[in-house]
Amino acid sequence: MTTETTTITNKMTTRNVDVFYGEKQAINGVSIDIDMENVTAFIGPSGCGKSTFLRTMNRMNDTIPSCRVTGEITLDGEDIYAPSMDVVQLRARVGMVFQKPNPFPKSIYDNIAYGPRIHGLASGKEELDRIVEKSLQRAGLWAEVKDRLNESGTALSGGQQQRLCIARAIAVDPEVILMDEPCSALDPIATAKIEELIHELRGKYAIVIVTHNMQQAARVSQRTAFFHLGTMVEYGDTSEMFTNPQEERTRDYITGRYG
């Protein structure tokens, strides 16, 4: 992605998004803008809908038959729920990192190379090697695994697996990376590495991270959205949000009154 844009451009926008599971409404009228320059964090207590909302942004919830999304979500101004939008391509452009590290039970190399292969991003073995190396380097994993690319991805430690998953997402050259509580299954040291990585990736990709760890949100993000009971209560600069929240519910949550 080009990084020379100095003015803040919205990569993704959502307007009045409602999500229903059958009759039950899980998300209520969320409007938010995601830009390239900032890392956006979604915080909120468990079950507030932040993960559900994140999954609408690359249509991962299409797989749930009872799930219905209304409102508008755009990527570069294009409605991602429009019939003309190819969902497979959308998911390549909007990558995702999941809560639990989920590498394929294949070699480290094949884990990274899978995406580029199915999208035909590499014209030969050499180029594929280069993509694998670049992706692993960006994910800060290259030094640790470069001598054992043929070993199974599942043999790595939890933190390494999660960085492998980030490298796998990077390998298809996405524009947006959605991270769904990427550190919740990791120890503090592995968490610190992932957070460092998020810092480095900032600006190259639009990053959205869901977390229920407020310190983490404060550390990694520049913009924060606070969700509660399916609605977005407050959205603003992270520093502002943590020092001077506008809404009482946000203040209560941040000060640990509930959640």
Added chain:
Amino acid sequence: MNNTASPATQQTAIVGSRSTDWQGEVMQKRIVRRYAAERRFKYLGLSAIVISSLFLAFLLFVMIGNGIKGFSTTQVAVPIDFASATGGASPEQISGEGAERALNSLDIAGVVNTAIEIEYGAEAGDIFTENSWTDVRDALLSNPDMIAGNTTVWLTAKSEIDRAAKDETDEKFEALYAKLKDAGKAQSGFNWGFLTGADGTDPARVGIWGALKGSIITMLVTLAMAFPVGVLAAVYLEEYAPSNRVTDFIEVSINNLAAVPSIIFGLLGLVVFLSWLELPRSSALVGGLVLALMTMPVIVIAGRNSIKSVPPSIREAAMGVGASPVQVVFHHVLPLALPGIMTGTIIGMARALGETAPLLMIGMRAFLTSPPQGLTDPSTVLPVQIYLWSDEVNRGFVEKTSAAIIVLLIFLLTMNAFAIYLRNRFETRW
């Protein structure tokens, strides 16, 4: 003092755990009882294993004990002076293109029967069958030079003589065999004819190859039909089918189909494949199709279960990098589900291999003296052959039945071993 303290202690005894007497007599008794229960269960399990092992050992012991005799044969010597009996036929005459026709014109049957008559006189009918001369014809075809000389040929003896050699027949034949043996005119050897021949009327001359080949062809047809259709059905039902009443109905129907008695599949095959589609009767093709119908539900059920057990996180991971539904299935779900699918296939195929009833319905019980040459040739299969031989009056078929059972078991074990080898190769280590 005691009196005043007791209500308080009583209360803690109920609520707090501190006053629970872990070392007390009641607790110790509980421990003893628990250990006894553990031991009882262990011995129960052990005895179940021992009993089933005994059954298996008994089965194998009896089968091998009886069947091993079926693999040996008794031959009796007959000296034949081909040169004079055939009036000086040359080896060239009975080799090459028209060898068989030339042999027929030489009346080998007459030559052999005369030679037998000369050697054994009145006893000839008790030692040889009227088909014994075919051994000579086969020997001449493979070795034409014999026709120019005077040789002693070893002919397969009648089944009664064979049984006398394994000492289990009436006195007349035992005496006859003893006489032959003393004269050095009888020998025992491995019964190659059993491994290469097909069914017949004389138990000493029957072979298993016809039925074995029929079984192999039938199993190949079954596998070729049931595996792809079963796996695709399982994939569709698990990954694509919308969850509604129709899907539920199909699911219930498939589960029921797996429990339908096999003879009903035979009737279905009789009506659909033979009457409507007019496929060749008694053929391995129809047999394989009928068994495929029977095996398919088993594969579908096993396939669905193992597809279901592939962790959803793998699907999400694949979708997350932009894999299409087909790519998710074929690159990730199926490879991970394959070991489970193969287990189901092994079970289904093993059941199909041992199946007799549905094949009787479509006419695979014909008496066939030559192995099938293709899919549409009349053929039989091992379990049907076993069934037919076990029904024979001639005592000589008893050991052949057991021998055929051994062949069936070896086939089954080979098939399973191959499938397990494949499954272990595909098994992914997490």
